[in-house]
Amino acid sequence: MLKVITIEGPTASGKSDFAFKLAKVLGTEIISADSRQVYKYLDIGTAKPDKQTLHEVKHHLISIITPDKRYSAGAFMADTQKIIVKLNELGKIPIICGGTMLYIQSLLNGLSKVPDVPEKIKQQTSDFMKCNSLNQCYEFVEKIDPKFAKKITKTDKQRISRAIEVWFAFNKPLTEFWDCCEPLLPLTACKILLTKDRNELYTIIGCRMQQMVKNGLTDEIQKIINMGYSAEDYGLNTVGYKEFLNYNFEIAVEKATQNTRNYAKRQLTWYRKQKFDLIVNENMSVNDRLVKEKINQFM
Numbered sequence: 001m002l003k004v005i006t007i008e009g010p011t012a013s014g015k016s017d018f019a020f021k022l023a024k025v026l027g028t029e030i031i032s033a034d035s036r037q038v039y040k041y042l043d044i045g046t047a048k049p050d051k052q053t054l055h056e057v058k059h060h061l062i063s064i065i066t067p068d069k070r071y072s073a074g075a076f077m078a079d080t081q082k083i084i085v086k087l088n089e090l091g092k093i094p095i096i097c098g099g100t101m102l103y104i105q106s107l108l109n110g111l112s113k114v115p116d117v118p119e120k121i122k123q124q125t126s127d128f129m130k131c132n133s134l135n136q137c138y139e140f141v142e143k144i145d146p147k148f149a150k151k152i153t154k155t156d157k158q159r160i161s162r163a164i165e166v167w168f169a170f171n172k173p174l175t176e177f178w179d180c181c182e183p184l185l186p187l188t189a190c191k192i193l194l195t196k197d198r199n200e201l202y203t204i205i206g207c208r209m210q211q212m213v214k215n216g217l218t219d220e221i222q223k224i225i226n227m228g229y230s231a232e233d234y235g236l237n238t239v240g241y242k243e244f245l246n247y248n249f250e251i252a253v254e255k256a257t258q259n260t261r262n263y264a265k266r267q268l269t270w271y272r273k274q275k276f277d278l279i280v281n282e283n284m285s286v287n288d289r290l291v292k293e294k295i296n297q298f299m
Contacts, residue, residue, distance in 0.1 A: 067235025
């Protein structure tokens with residue numbers, strides 16, 4: 001069996017720092033399971049590791065595509081499996097770190113391949129979304145695939161579109177294709193969840209957004225726009241970016257903060273339903289006795 005360690009948790013819970021410190025202790029590498037850190041140029045708003053961190057510990061699947069490209073759970077699985085095999089052959093257990101829940105779930109539990117959607121159905125979906133507001137489209141997804149609707153935000157245009165096109169093409173929910181599937185690799189995972197008090201988490205999110213702005217988030221967004229990318233591109237349809245493209249500065253900061261908190265709330269709800277080998281609270285570190293014991297047992 002190939003081994004992996006997953007570091008999961010809501011946004012701003014300290015996953016990246018914990019994974020970095022654990023990777024240094026174990027002498028291994030990190031695979032990012034963040035659906036937005038895959039995009040080049042989106043650095044500040046996605047809280048990518050800084051250059052020093054990337055220099056000290058190798059990170060995979062960060063800044064690998066441009067903002068106009070689409071990246072999926074299927075693509076993540078394909079890319080990640082290659083890295084897992086390579087690192088295990090080198091005697092290293094990769095650490096998969098990120099809050100994109102579908103990515104890690106798909107890697108560990110499998111993801112059924114949805115048949116190709118005909119171009120005429122994609123056009124039908126596009127026409128449908130042009131004739132309805134994004135909120136109306138999300139409400140439609142709630143009706144046809146409530147299970148999927150709970151996993152996405154009301155403003156996630158890319159995934160809303162995907163759910164609708166699959167429904168139009170096959171008259172069945174996208175999530176039905178996920179049932180009864182097997183992972184492509186024989187994996188065994190040590191699943192670690194980082195958790196914080198919700199109010200504390202919300203405070204951290206607010207402070208982090210303010211810090212991102214101070215670090216030049218709006219300048220970063222303007223540079224990306226100047227490069228020819230737009231709000232319609234997949235990468236910029238991201239919390240922390242799209243708000244600044246649609247509202248004035250003060251409202252954008254407020255909305256970006258609230259949308260991030262809403263996302264964290266959905267993550268917390270998701271994680272409560274999952275099983276983990278170890279739950280790490282704010283008082284624990286990689287040197288904590290329980291953490292060491294669990295990792296040593298897994299090794």
